[in-house]
Amino acid sequence: MTKKLMKGNEAIGEAAIAAGAINYFAYPITPQSEVAEYMTWRLPEVGGVFVQAESEVAVGNMLLGAACTGKRVFTTSSSPGISLMMEAMSYMAGDHLPVVIVNITRGGPGLGGILPAQSDYFQAAKAGGHGDYHAIVLAPSSVQEAVDLMILAFDLADNYRTPVIVIGDGMIGQMMESVEFPAKYREPVNPETKDWPLTGAKGRKARVIKSLFLDPKLLEKNSFDLAAKYKVIKEKEVRCELYKVSDKNRLLIAAYGTMARICQTAIDELEDEGISVGLFRPITLFPFPEKEIFRETAKANIRAVLTVEMSMGQMIEDIDRCIKGKKPLDFYGRTGGIVPTPNEVKDKVRQMLAAK
Amino acid sequence: MSQPVPFRYPVFSRRIIIVVGGFGSGKTEVSVNLTKYLAGIDPIPPAIVDLDLVNPYFRSREAEAEMEAMGIKVIVPRGGNFFADLPILLPEVKGAVESGAGRVILDVGGDSQGARALGSLSDVFPPDGYDMLMVLNSRRPFTGDLAGCCKVMSRIEATAKMRFTGLIANSHMIEETDPEVLWEGYHLAREVGREMNLPLAFLSAKREVLEQMDTTGLNCPILPLTRSMLKPWEKKTGPTGL
Secondary structure (H helix, E strand, O other), X not given: OOOEEEEHHHHHHHHHHHOOOOEEEEOOOOOOHHHHHHHHHHHHHOOOEEEEOOOHHHHHHHHHHHHOOOOOEEEEEOHHHHXXXXXXXXXXXXXOOOEEEEEEXXXXXXXXXXXXXXXXXXXXXXXXXXXXXXXXXXXXOOHHHHHHXXXXXXXXXXXXXXXXEEEEEHHHHHOEEEEOOOOOOOOOOOXXXXXXXXXXXXXXXXXXXXXXXXXXXXXXXXXXXXXXXXXXXXXXXOOEEEEOOOOOOOEEEEOOOHHHHHHHHHHHHHHHOOOOEEEEEEOEEEOOOHXXXXXXXXXXXXXXXXXXXXXXXXXXXXXXXXXXXXXXXXXXXXXOOOOOOHHHHHHHHHHHHHOO | OOOXXXXXXXXXXXXXXXXXXXXXXXXXXXXXXXXXXXXXXXXXXXXXXXXXXXXXXXXXHHHHHHHHHOOOEEEOOOHHHHHOOOOOOOHHHHHHHHHOXXXXXXXXXXXXXXXXXXXXXXXXXXXXXXXXXXXXXXXXXXXXXXXXXXXXXXXXXXXXXXXXXXXXXXXXXXXXXXXXXXXXXXXHHHHHHHHHOOOEEEEEEEHHHHHOOOOOOOOOOEEEEOOXXXXXXXXXXXXXXX
C-alpha cells in the first residue's frame, strides 16, 4: 500500500474505519476538529454514521446508548470536551461497555489554550469520573503509532468490555507524517456474535445493562468484577518502549507521547557529547509499566531518573510509586502549550549529572 | 560564493501572489520559501500575509522572526491572538494588497473553508493583477489524482470567488520525499494543468532532494525549499522562540 501523508487527526479517523468502527459521535474542538471534518465525508462512503451532538455531554450519552448495541463506537475530543464526557465514561465503565475515546490534549486547566499539552494524564490514567474504575490508556508518539493503537484500542475495548482512551498531545493531531494502513480493513463487528448487547429480546431472555445497584452486595460485586478485569489487563496489556537503553547509560529519562521524541533528539545529541542516556517510554499509561520501569531504574549504572512532561508533573507520580525510592527522581516540564525543546532537556540532564 | 544553482527559478510579473492549498499540501512551506526567495531579488522587500484561519499549528507566522530579519513584512495577528484559532482578518491585509508598493504573498490556509477568507477580500484584488496558485501534493488523500485535484480546486474557486491562474507541484512526504514522489507530482500537475488549462508556475521541493536528482525533463521553473515548519524534536527552540 502506498504511504500517504496525513495529518494525525485524519489518520485517527481513517484508523477507526480500518478497525471496522463506523459509528462516530462528536462535537468539534481545537486541536482535533479535523477528525470530525474528515469523518463528515469519509463515513458516508463506508456506510457509517456521524452524529454531531449538541455538546460533549450529549456525545458521552450517545456513546453510552450506542455502545449497548454491541457495535464499535467512538468519539474524539480535546481536554475540556473530555471533561464533559466523564459522567458517561463512568457509566460505561460500570456498565462494562466497549468504547474508544480519543483525547487530543490541549493546555488547561479550564478552557486553557489550543497548543499541545500532556496535562490530562491524571484524568486519563487515574479515571476522570466517579467510582472504582479504570480505562485502558494508550499514548502514541507518532501518527503511524496513533493508527496502530487506534486499531488496537477497539480490540481491547471489545475483548475486555471496557472504555479505552487514546491520548495524544495536540501535536499528534496536528502534525503531518507519512502513514500506512492495513491492506485489509476489518468488517464491522456483528453484535449477534456476543452474549451481552441489547439487540432486541425477541425469542430470548431480555438483557439488562446498568450501573445502578441499590443492593450494596450487588454493587460491591460489580466493583469486584471490574477489579478482576483490571488485574488481567495489568498482567497482559502493559506496553512500553526503550530507546538507547544500555549499561553505559548514566541516567534514564521517562517520557511519553511526542515528548518522548523530543527526548530522543536530546539523547542523540548528548550521545555525541559522550553522555549516555536511555529513554523509557510508556505506551500504556494504564496499565502503567510498573515492573518494567522498576527493572530499568534499578540497574546499577543508572544514577538518577528524569521525567519530562508537557505538564507541571503528573506521570512522575506513577514513576515515583514504581521506582520505590531506589534512585533519585527529578522532573522537567513546560506547560500551557509550551513544549520543552531538546536543548532544555539536555541542559537539565547536564545539570543533574553535574550535581552528583 | 557557493557554486551556482542549476535550477531555473520562477519569475512573477504580478505584484500579488496568492498561495492556496489544503493542509499537508506544503502551502505554508512554499509561501515562506517563495517570500524569502523574492526578498532576495525584488527591489522592494515583500510582505507575507498569514491568512491561515483554519490550521491552529504549523502556520507561516512561526517563521516570523526569521523573515522579519530579512526585511520581510509579516502580517499576522499579534499578542494572544497570534496563537488563536479564530477567524481574524486584519485591516493591514487590505492595506497591503491595495496600496503597498512591494510584492504581497498571501498564504491562504486550509481548503475551501480556509479560502473563505479570500472570498471576503475578492473585490480588493485588482482584476488580472494577481497570481492565484494551487499547491498540489499527490501524496495527500484528496489530491492524489486528477479527479480529486479538480474537485478540490473547483470548491476553492467557488468559495474564494476567484479563479486560479497556475499550479505549484509540491509533492512531498516531508523527510521521506524522494525523486519518485517529485516526478509523480510533476506528472499529476501537468495532467491537472491540461484539464483546467493552467500553467505550472513552478515545482518546489526540498533542496537536498533536488540537488541529488537528475532534473532534466522537469520542464518548469523550480523553487528549492528549506524547511522552516519544523516539529519540536527537529529544532532547538520552541515555536516562536518561546
